[in-house]
Amino acid sequence: MSESTPTPAFKASHASRMVTLSLHAFTQLVRMKVFYFLAVFAVIVIGSNFFDMAQHQGPESVGANVLRNIKSWSLGAMALFAVVISIVATALLLPRDIEDRTLYTVLAKPVPRIDYLVGRLMGVLLLVFVSLAVMDLLMVAALHLRTGMVMEMQEKMAVGRGWPEEAIQSLKQETLASGVNWQLQAAVLAIFLKVAVMAAICLSVSTFSTSTLFTTVVSFLIFFIGHFQADALDFYLKGVEAGTSTFSQYLALGFSLFIPNFQLFNVVDGLVQNQPITLLMVGKLVMMACYYVLLYTLLAWWIFSDKEV
């Protein structure tokens, strides 16, 4: 061959690079066998079916406790698993990429560092999303089955007690409302949003951290401290009226400004107790989560931009 055909220069877009990197991160994390925890989750969901308490009233109380148990235990387990997975997986990413030299290979190519960071973050979020989706499916299936069983038991008892048809229908409506509903999906979304913010924070910590352990510990600390942010702000605002010392007030204000407010995403409790949430509220939560994720990702990029690797 005398003539060589010039290889067309492949110019990947930011998005395609990020997608490639995120899929790589996802595969890397899946290979660490993280999905084994789903077996534990399944046990929790099944277990929550067996803790029905003595009921003290009429048909309306039959199984009411067990439906709440399924929701409460499942969403609780989802939140805990998701937070742990997101922090540990994010904290592992950079050190692991350095250890197996993937980072050098990636950055040696014309890959902007922001693409690398966002791609890795997206990989973790994809992992969390898939995990939450599977857990959500398990919860919905268990809840759906159990709601049907509870309704059957309630109807039998109501008919036995001579309840009129309209009362039985109202009872069924109320039990259905305690079963599978879109509010539960809002709760799962709130967990995902909280975890996404946490992953972004963890990513920015990992850009200047010296070890995985340090990143993990600091991230968990921020996670717990973030739940006091609203308290600090209350202290600052009420302190002005109560005459608290200026130093304490500014300390509380500084705390409120630096630390993200994780309380905002704690709508799960209200949703488990069948409190309604509007689409607008969900939209605001999404917006706030995007704000945090964007801020911490940009900070991570800024720290990582001139870091020598």
Add this chain to the structure above:
Amino acid sequence: MSSLRKIIVLLLVLLAFGALRLKFERQMLTEFRDAGLMREQNHLESRDRIDQTSSAVALGGLRTLVATFLNLRAHGYFERQAWNELQDTYETIVNLAPQTRYYWETGSWHMAYNAASYYLHESSRPPLRRKELWRSSILQGRYFLERGIGNNPRDWSLHASLGHMLRDPNKLPAMRDRDAALMAAHEAYDRSVELGCFSPMLNQRLSLYCLARVRGRESEALALARTLHEDPRHHKPTLLILLYVLEFDADPDQDAGALALRIFGDAKTAYEALAHHWRGNREGYPMDGVAQGLARMEGLLGIPPLQSILGQKLAPGFNPDDWFK
């Protein structure tokens, strides 16, 4: 850029972005709290009561999860009849999950029914002490349920549960003011109907049954009984009896026999209903005209005076002093 400058810029950015979000976040928190989706941070009280691990879990937005575990613990206390621990645990549970009807109802049920029954039959304590514990358990159960209503004013079931508790003849002697308790039960049933309970007709009748026992409210009760009586679906024995006694109370000079026949339709039905009411007077329903009505029905049915129900000794009314002898 030097490390120091970098840290300073980082802090400034965080401060600026923090200031930007603060107002919006505060509005969101207020909106979510108003919608009942979240509440003020756990009270110090509940933080003290639960262990560190549970406290951390509750802080992480999983208060209902901690509440479900505490509910399991409370069930253990119930089985061991450890009433003080049970009450403490339910205080914590409702602090963590104040919008869950089940916890308010179960907590009050344990206090007002289970603990009260336990003290009623327990023999290791002196009678006066048992009586005081019995009374305070019932009052605690009532107070607990009323707090539940305060937290969930639109929950019909809590109102109905309060009505059930306050109209219970076994609980009434524990109340300081019997009439006030019955009036509260009447109002609770009415509220449960307004809020859309499952069985509005039943609760309307229960509301009447309470009002009819309140001294000095007979005319109100009669008006309600007449209204309910207009709907044939309400024609249950207790309602017919109460309509009879309230009508008689309003006009004691009227012919009891004619009134009984008008309300019950025939002498046999009237006799059975009035006799049942006569025997069941422990519940404290008014008895106006029942003796006269029975005498007339016995005459119509040809029941010999020796077999008259009016000659039978009536069961004594509820008196807690007898229970603790």
